[in-house]
Amino acid sequence: MSTYQAPLADMRFALFDVLGAESVFQRLGYAEATRDVLDAVLDEAARFTGTVLAPLNAVGDREGCKLDRDTGAVTTPAGFKQAYAQYVDGGWAGLTSPVEFGGQGMPHAAGVPLKEMIDAANLSWGNFPLLSHGATEALLHYGEAWQQEAFLKPLIEGRWTGTMCLTEPHCGTDLGLLKTRAEPQADGSYAIAGTKIFITAGEHDFTDNIVHLVLARLPDAPAGSKGISLFVVPKRRVDREGNMGEANAVRCGSLEHKMGIHGSATCVMNFDGAQGYLVGQPNKGLMAMFVMMNTARLAVGLQGLGVSDRALQNALRYSRERLQMRALSGPKFPDKPADPIIVHPDVRRMLLTCKALVEGGRLMGYDAALQVDIATHGADTAEREQADALLGFLTPIVKACLTEWGVECTYNALQCFGGHGYIAEHGMEQLARDARITTLYEGTTGIQALDLLGRKVLQMQGAGLKVFLAQVEKFCEEQAGNAAVAEFIGPLREKAAQWQQMTVQVGKRAAANPDEIGAASYDYLMYSGYVVLAYWWARSVAASEASSQPADFKAGKRETARFYYGRILPRTLAHAAAVASGADTLTTLEADAF
Amino acid sequence: MSTYQAPLADMRFALFDVLGAESVFQRLGYAEATRDVLDAVLDEAARFTGTVLAPLNAVGDREGCKLDRDTGAVTTPAGFKQAYAQYVDGGWAGLTSPVEFGGQGMPHAAGVPLKEMIDAANLSWGNFPLLSHGATEALLHYGEAWQQEAFLKPLIEGRWTGTMCLTEPHCGTDLGLLKTRAEPQADGSYAIAGTKIFITAGEHDFTDNIVHLVLARLPDAPAGSKGISLFVVPKRRVDREGNMGEANAVRCGSLEHKMGIHGSATCVMNFDGAQGYLVGQPNKGLMAMFVMMNTARLAVGLQGLGVSDRALQNALRYSRERLQMRALSGPKFPDKPADPIIVHPDVRRMLLTCKALVEGGRLMGYDAALQVDIATHGADTAEREQADALLGFLTPIVKACLTEWGVECTYNALQCFGGHGYIAEHGMEQLARDARITTLYEGTTGIQALDLLGRKVLQMQGAGLKVFLAQVEKFCEEQAGNAAVAEFIGPLREKAAQWQQMTVQVGKRAAANPDEIGAASYDYLMYSGYVVLAYWWARSVAASEASSQPADFKAGKRETARFYYGRILPRTLAHAAAVASGADTLTTLEADAF
Incomplete structure (x- = not known):
């Protein structure tokens, strides 16, 4: 069976060391969202998800939900209902909802690690409270006063x-x-x-x-x-x-x-x-729907992230335990009958792929959540509008990339188990099956790609992209003298510049032929995701070197960043070439001739 | 539910138009393997797999096998046993086995389309007769006379x-x-x-x-x-x-x-x-095991291919039927409430990815099977040794790439269905789950990669690679004046040259540090697979243009080749960069610091 323990050290690193979330929260007026309070929330969330939700993950897969056709009633898997009662009793339901409706008024970004933990611990269970959030958003924005009294309060309390x-x-x-x-x-x-x-x-x-x-x-x-x-x-x-x-x-x-x-x-x-x-x-329902949908899209991105992390944790444990073959460079553990498979470079490739996508992806997801808070509570209109543009731009990237990477990470983690990964008792195949929904619901990857390129980039004249690229350039300038990240700055700048050029070129082609948007969209999206991740990996190294993290932690960040820049970021070459190949390679063939 | 009909037109194109199998068979002394006979075998195999095996695919998934713990007996899903009796009665079991042991003495490559059809129709069912082949090979090569009488004959007849x-x-x-x-x-x-x-x-x-x-x-x-x-x-x-x-x-x-x-x-x-x-x-059991294993590895490659083709067939049908949104370039079917989703470039991208990998992969699989025949029945030692080197080189590529592409094709085909793909009744998710085993058993992709780079390329001084590259160069020279393939020849030559250089460089690095082999192996393997496929796509266009195939068929080959060269082959850029990044990006981090 697969297990899960919240990766608190990396979550704290992401929130506090890289994103400086505590000072952002204070600046936005969330007086109670101090480091102490947030640390306590993280600890307690880790305990709840690790001890209550995680053990129910396999139960849910095995039992499923059952419908009584006579009454229309649905029975959830054993333990799910009791876990929900604990969730409500713990006050988790309204953690980030407004105090006036019974919530705890914490910033949106403070709820995101909890969300990731829930998804990693038990994706299926997490879908029950998840959908409350979309409904909450819609009623907060568009509900009449009596509707908010009647529906919103019970939702936020978790009673409904x-x-x-x-x-x-x-x-x-x-x-x-x-x-x-x-x-x-x-x-x-x-x-x-x-x-x-x-x-x-x-x-x-x-x-x-x-x-x-x-x-x-x-x-x-x-x-x-x-x-x-x-x-x-x-x-x-x-x-x-x-x-x-x-x-x-x-x-x-x-x-x-x-x-x-x-x-x-x-x-x-x-x-x-x-x-x-x-x-x-x-x-005007479609507008309201988008309010629900955008929340849900970021949330589904976190699902991809959570499942990936659980998959990685278990693959790492197995790769340290499973003895098979000797390292090609000579036995590493001569006293054992064989070396643990983590000595083999190709196993490391799979583990590091997961680590790079999970830890970098965590920053993508948390940063987008911070933009939600800034877009709502930023100091002035300019700051709020900028955050809103950035958020709109990042949402399809977060949704699509974190879920595509969820499929990839659960694939790689299962692959580390060899044939055992295919057997239900190890729990890895459940993670792969569960992750597979995330690239489909709340808009497939293809739909996210159209939203990104068609709406967020071309229709909105690249507003969000410009904000993001300015962040990248600002970071690169700030790090000019920092030897610790020097090796990453050049490639990052180069990819960012190519991204701008690619955007201009696609825009020109799209003006002549709208099919160029659909033809470029998927590869443009993935290209974007890899550049965003390159930014977060460079920032991770900078933040880790500047922090008081242990030496092992710093080495983990540095070497994973090197792995990412050396072995994952080059995927942008393939995506850029696909974008450049234009619509003709897709649209010429008659539908009957496929 | 997913359906399957053997793609006879493309199978015939691959065997006869591209590979010239009939004349190869005649040259190797298979007098009975004429086009007429082979056509009849294909027709009958299509009927058997389409009407008997394919409908049992969902049944097998739903019912599974059952063990009686008291007796140790296993009951197979309803209909499986009867289908096997039909298979034996039809003489399929011994199609390519020697006549002296009760087989029909057809060439190995003549059995490969049957194998692909079985895997596409019902992968689970296909595993029962499949394993007989490995046992047959081992007994043919190493069995004593009485063992061949006692065990081999019933195996070939299908009685056991x-x-x-x-x-x-x-x-x-x-x-x-x-x-x-x-x-x-x-x-x-x-x-x-x-x-x-x-x-x-x-x-x-x-x-x-x-x-x-x-x-x-x-x-x-x-x-x-x-x-x-x-x-x-x-x-x-x-x-x-x-x-x-x-x-x-x-x-x-x-x-x-x-x-x-x-x-x-x-x-x-x-x-x-x-x-x-x-x-x-x-x-000396390990040597005998490799005889079984090599047969099994090619066979598992065909499993990846078969499942991919079934997935593509169903995604294509759905994409032509499902009405959703209008083409960005304006309505294509204004009389319908929406356009069929096959008008959308991103849906086409997914379908063409499958088509490029399936039809190109078919040639990879069939060509390897032809090498089995040439290695056994070639005119002289030189031809047999050359085919054997080529076969050894191609086996890990066929096994790993066709199965990795099987995972990718079932992913893309499911994705075309949107959320419906995740629902069991459409049958697409079964294909994705079934395909997932193929990159694991008979040696994971990582093991194939080590076999390719460590053994077949470096240990054997690139014997098979040289044969393959000579084929590529010969083809390019022959096509020098052919305008129909001119656009592909340059990129193909360039990739082939880069492949050679990459091999030399990895060889040098590996001499200094054996971990460089494991570090490069996966990306070297995938790079190789994409270049092999580029060769088959160029040859497909040349063969199709020279044939009497219908115009739609020719357009399908030409446009899919363009798609492949424009949008899939650039993945080699990413793999080459990963290979070039060397072992340090994988081996530096301590196992505890992951």
């Missing part, structure tokens, strides 16, 4: 959970096609009718009520995505005074049988004239 | 199946550590005692008997891999006259729970003083 009901059988990415209807009722509510699929945590046994946020069409709505509205539809009816009443006309019709995340309930939800309330303006 | 019992709990790659013992008995047989794991088809209900080929140590054997001998150990005892007697002391102790290939019985086999006979010389 939330969902995002977007997808329908014939539409996922293309929400303009959706058919679910909302009929206005005499009392000002709406009757919601339609079928939603892939609804994570759509039904379960954790809480008395579930708050569905549902996209649907009003009777007179324009066609396409401009005719979509958002509704709040509870599992049990709730009146405007917040009183919970009878069961609403919404029911789980079936559970999907999936490759992984078996412990997570993926529901078909049938709305049969269910009572709901409009959230925000009519026909 | 075979296994390869190598791995033990503490040793997989490092067989020198194995502990299973063989005690000589008064009657000249041996009593075999020990535990073997990961034994594919170790127990099942297809046949009356199972022929285990078991590696074990004689009492006085030297330590390590020089003290390993090979034994034939039947499930039911067989005397020297070939009479089947009572049950032997060998039993399936348990079945592994695996990520995929659920329909394949992966057994723990307990030998408790089982009667066995020595095959070949004492303490």
Whole structure:
């Protein structure tokens, strides 16, 4: 079975040594988010996730969720419900939510290590509270006062959970096609009718009520995505005074049988004239959806990161224990029947790939979370707008890269186990199956790539990219005299410059042929991710050398950065060449001739 | 559910138009292997695999194999046993085995499309007859006359199946550590005692008997891999006259729970003083094992290919049907509510990646199989030795690249389905889980990489590489005036030249530090695979343009080659940079500091 212990040392290094999170939080007015408090939160989160959630990971995979077709009730795997009660009792549900609605008012970025730990400990379980966050965001931004009283408070306290009901059988990415209807009722509510699929945590046994946020069409709505509205539809009816009443006309019709995340309930939800309330303006549902979606995308990125870290931890343990063959350069442990496989360079290649992607990825994920806080609480409009542009730019990169790397890390970690990795009892194959969902839901990698290149870079004239490149240049200038990072500065600057040129070239080509955007998008995205990671690895070395971290820790950062620059960053060469090859290599062939 | 129909047109193109297999077969003395006969074999194999095996693929995944712990008997999924009876009745078991032992005497390469079809149709089922081939090879090469009578004939007829019992709990790659013992008995047989794991088809209900080929140590054997001998150990005892007697002391102790290939019985086999006979010389078992292993490695490469093709076929179908979003360059099907997703360049990128790797990979796999025939039946020693060197060189490339690409193709094909790909009913996630075993068994990718660079290239002074590079150069010269392939010749020559230089450089570094071999091996292997594929794509275009194939087919080859050269071949840049970065980026960090 795979195990998990939160990597507290590296999490603290990322938050405090590299990102200087404590001073950022203080500057943004989070007086209580001191290092002491944050350290205590991290310790306690590590204990909860390591002792309560992690041991339930294999149970969830084995048992899955069960639907009672007669009642529509869903039973979660043994221990899941009790773990959720502990989560709520521990005050974790509202850690980063506003105090006025019952939250603890910590900064968003302070909740991110907890999120990573939950995902690493038990991705399936983590999906139940996860979806509450999207619902919370939507109601915070667009909910009427009574809706916030009635729905938001129980969500933040964790007494209820939330969902995002977007997808329908014939539409996922293309929400303009959706058919679910909302009929206005005499009392000002709406009757919601339609079928939603892939609804994570759509039904379960954790809480008395579930708050569905549902996209649907009003009777007179324009066609396409401009005719979509958002509704709040509870599992049990709730009146405007917040009183919970009878069961609403919404029911789980079936559970999907999936490759992984078996412990997570993926529901078909049938709305049969269910009572709901409009959230925000009519026909403006898509905007509200993006509020939910952006939160969810960063969160899914963290899922990729968390699972990768768990995979790495277990591969590292196995590679130190498993004895097989001698090092080619001569026996390293002559007293043992063979050397541990960690002596073999190719095993190290796989482990270092994981380490480079996990520890660098952690900074990508945490930094994006910090931008959320700065975009909301920054000192002035300029700072907030800049953070918002950066955040919008980083979100598809974080989502797509951390999840693609999640697939890669779970692949490599499993590979370290040889044939044993394929056997369920080691737990590595579950991690690979679980990680596989993350490049699909909340927008596939292809969709993130279009969002990055089409919207965030080209439509917005590179606003976020410029902010990021200015950060890179500022760092390079600051480090001009620092011998510890000198070897990284040249390549980093070179990649950054090439990134700018590539952007200009793609922009020109796209002006002549919009298919150039879709043709370049994936490779542009991955190129971007590797340059962002190169920046974080250079910063990691600079921060580690300047810190009081132990010598082993510093060596780990330095050598992993060298590995990254020598063996991973060159992938940008392949991605740049693919971008340069243009749309013709993709679009010329007739669909019938494939 | 996923479906499968053998891609007969492309298989014929590969065999006949590109490889000229018919004339090779005739030259090698396979008088009966005419185009007419081969075409009939292909048609019939397509029918059998498409109608009998393919529909059982999902059944096998769902039901798995079941062990009766009281009797040690294993029940295979519903329909598997009946399909095997049809396979034997159809004469498929001995298609490429010698006529003198009951086979049909067709060339090895003529059996390879059948093998690909079986793997694509039902990888799990295919593992039962597959292992017979390794056992057949070992007995053909090293078996005594009576052993060939008693064991080989029933194997070739398919009345019995075979296994390869190598791995033990503490040793997989490092067989020198194995502990299973063989005690000589008064009657000249041996009593075999020990535990073997990961034994594919170790127990099942297809046949009356199972022929285990078991590696074990004689009492006085030297330590390590020089003290390993090979034994034939039947499930039911067989005397020297070939009479089947009572049950032997060998039993399936348990079945592994695996990520995929659920329909394949992966057994723990307990030998408790089982009667066995020595095959070949004492303490020379490892050599015999390599005979089995090389056959198995090429076969596993074909598994990667087969599953990839099935994944591509289904992704293609779905991408033509699924309507979602409009093309960025304007609606392509304005009468439909949205365009089929195959209009989107990024979906095409995923499909073309699969197509390039599958169709190019088919040529890699088939060509290696042709080398098996030439190495055995070539006109003179020089031709046979050259083919043997080439085969030894290509085997790790075929095994590792076709399986790594199998993981990549099943990834991409699943990704085309979006979230639906993660749901079991579409069958795509089964393909991804099934494909995952292929980079692990019969030597992981890392082991193939060491075999390629350490043994086949450096130890053997690049004998096989030279043969291959000479082929490439010969092709480039022949095509000098051919405008249809002109765009590919330059890049192909450039990559081939760089390959040579890289080999020389790695060789120099390895002479100073053997860890350089392990450090370069994986990236050297993948680099090699992409150049080999570039050669086959250029040859495919040349052969297709020179053929009477339909215009659509020619366009498919030409555009896929352009895609490959523009968007996949540049991966060599990243692999070359990784090779150039040397061992230091991998070996410096202390194992404790990871």
